[in-house]
Amino acid sequence: MVVRAESGGRSYALKGYLRPRTQRADLYAALDRYPSSLRYPVRYLPGKIYLYVTDRGAWYDLLAADWAEGHTLDYAIRRALHYRSSADLTALSRAFEAMAAELLAQPWAHGDLKPSNIMVTPSGTLRLIDYDGAFVPERAAETAADPAPAAPCSSECLPFVPERIADGTDRNYRAALLRAENRRDERLVALLHALRAPEPALPALADLLRAPSKNR
16 A cells, blocks of 8 residues: 655655565665666665554555656546547657657566556656566576466457557457457457557547446
């Protein structure tokens, strides 16, 4: 759970951990060696917060970071669709491309990249939050020896290659469409077909996103 705290005229995000893990402290120490404008500065503080979980209190680890001003990417996209703003969608698309290009050039990886972990700042740039699942080169041997199980993924979360969607050659797009058809999810099938249009109609996409989905 993340809470907002005010101190000295600044806002901070505080996250407490009920289960201590030495690997987490090592991870954040390693991330500090790879500064990036995509991340917010964070401090991992072992045993810095005293909490009563049951009838007994104990000291727990704490993560402190600057509060991320702005909105999550999923909120920004839905807002742009609601107001039918092609300009906002274009700006978000370009900001995402810039973020992806910078990520590809980094020696570290976020590890849990999803719209709710991507913040759209007031200036329009994208920054990442929640680095608990990040990968750093120092952990390569650890990851290879004990790889984390892949999280189950539905067709909606498969990554698409936009330039290949229009002609239907994108492998993930075809897989997503097949799954939606097998599930008889009419809303998702219609949305996937709408994405293939050269210039998707914003009102149509907005209506599809608001419509109830079947068999979910």
